[in-house]
Amino acid sequence: MHERERHRIILSAVQEKPVITIQDIAELTEASEATIRRDIASLHVKGKLRRVRGGAEAVHPPQLTPLAGRHFHVSESENADKKRAIAREAVALCEEGDAIIINGGTTTFQMVHFLSSRRLQVMTNSFAIAEHLVKNSKSSVTVPGGAIYREQSIILSPFDNDVTRNFYGKRMFMGSQGVGPFGVMESDALIIQGEQKLINQADELVLLVDSTKFARRSSLILCPLQRVATIITDDGISDADRKMVEDAGVQLIVAKVNQTRNSVSVA
Amino acid sequence: MHERERHRIILSAVQEKPVITIQDIAELTEASEATIRRDIASLHVKGKLRRVRGGAEAVHPPQLTPLAGRHFHVSESENADKKRAIAREAVALCEEGDAIIINGGTTTFQMVHFLSSRRLQVMTNSFAIAEHLVKNSKSSVTVPGGAIYREQSIILSPFDNDVTRNFYGKRMFMGSQGVGPFGVMESDALIIQGEQKLINQADELVLLVDSTKFARRSSLILCPLQRVATIITDDGISDADRKMVEDAGVQLIVAKVNQTRNSVSVA
């Protein structure tokens, strides 16, 4: 067996299991342990994996991330204050007992903080949101069936016959990658697939986007702007964008970012 | 078992329960207590957990779980060592890549510890199991759609049209309230409803019950004993019960509970 082939096997093995032993690979490749050690050492200096006593482990620690997915987290922290202010307004729209749908996303995730003292009927395809609400609220929580995608923390099924059909929401809350006159845009086809299903189950769509999203464009159009009943954004929105939204007949709610608590602003 | 793998298990265990004992981990990892002490000391200086007398605790404060199911947790601690030994045998039946179904329950939940270093395709109606596997394993995780019941940590839908139908498992692992010649018994009608759906999606049923369950009777019969392919229990099972199981044509696996460390048994 050639060196490259062994390396391929080693790297693929290290992806599958958090740690692999020298012996495992030696057996797998029918090479001697000495050779495997050299291979691992070589891959280690190339940064393809990390060498540990007894074997090797993946460079990306696949392990516990408090919520789900590192990607989810970094993106979560950007514009966190804006997103939080927007989320507060979103929750303010809800009355006790309402049935609502929350589509997964970093902005909509912020809603959980304000939902903890509420009692609603929530359907969400976000595993992270469901987890948080189950633990920290009195709301009833419903999820669609399907596989859990760690990166986006989304539950998604390729099938049409899931319980999503049996849920009806007064409102559906969703974020997006970008908004323009052409409609609501997303970049991930996977996400769109799940969103489409939910959209049909709600009367009103409420879009949660920070003001930077009006400048962003993305590749895939989720739905036309007219389908959206309300957009909630922050006070960084431009007059042009404001007009664009209102021309489309969409209600606009602008959340003040610094206003909330600790009004110790420099004023 | 290798150092990294042990560390993974320890961290995953400390996350699930606020505090874990040295013995628990020693049993879980089949390593000596001395080694676990060293591991904990090492993880302590790395700041991954906090070392306390008798074991370790999560570095993050226990985090109030007002509704996360206290019932679930207390019941979990009863017969924990037996349940864990049984769960170990259950996971040992699985081969890499297998598609399996895990029905929610306190005994089956113990399987997650041994699954953390495996890569399987898991379908489960237990929110707690799904949560743990998503965070601490590389297995693919699929859940049925429905409402989340906090008390049992179960996802349940009254509808028939969920994605459960689209999942097939080589084996289904389940616990139960009681076992007798009449069949497998449960007390909660809600649980039965969800279990019935899953049972039809698996070739083999594997029943995980500690030996006390053979004496317990319950009101509702889930399925006849003949439907079960394998029963895994602990070494407290009586000869009569053993015979009863074998007469029904069910394979019996007896997990040794105290076998692992400190073989200072009275011989």
Added chain:
DNA sequence: TCAGAAACGATCAAAATCAATCATAAAATT
């Protein structure tokens, strides 16, 4: 307070793993 139990730290021997070396086989070069 005291005795027994449990947990701890230190120590040592055994086992596992590693690094270094060398001989051989394969590959590449001349």
Added chain:
DNA sequence: AATTTTATGATTGATTTTGATCGTTTCTGA
């Protein structure tokens, strides 16, 4: 074809890890 280079496997001794033991400390319950 001859020779150099490289890769591999085996061996040996060093290093690290592990498990068991023992004496000490800490906890627990009477």
